[in-house]
Amino acid sequence: MRRRISTGSSFEEAFGYSRALVHGPWIFVSGTTGYDYATMTMPEDPVAQAHNAWATIARVLDECGASLEDIVRCQYYVTDRAFAEPVLTVCGTVLKDIRPAATLTVTGLLKPEMKVEIEVTALRT
Secondary structure, eight states, X not given: OEEEEOOOOHHXXXXXXXXXXXXTTEXXXXXXXXXXXXXXXXXXXXXXXXXXXXXXXXXXXXXXXXXXXXXXXXXXXXXXXXXXXXXXXXXXXXXXXXXXXXEEEEOOOSSTTOOEEEEEEEEOO
């Protein structure tokens, strides 16, 4: 059974994706940036963006009947190498006891204010 989860972001409908897709025990959370989806504002600081992304991911997983502890894979994207270690420090704090498989890539993102994007896969057991 497939179920789509939305944060209400205008990006989801405009660009044809869901914040998350639940398929059986699997949860695929789309790349999540540092927007505060209630206000559609973005902090300047990449560390603050990482915190916002994790808050959104935690809420989405909760809506799916899962938690951060169910994460098995993470993909991190930053727009500057200088952001890698500070963002990974945030990720390490969030995931210190979970320790999923993970990859970090330095790349461009859709909008210039986006400095961090985090994508996760979770498995409810």
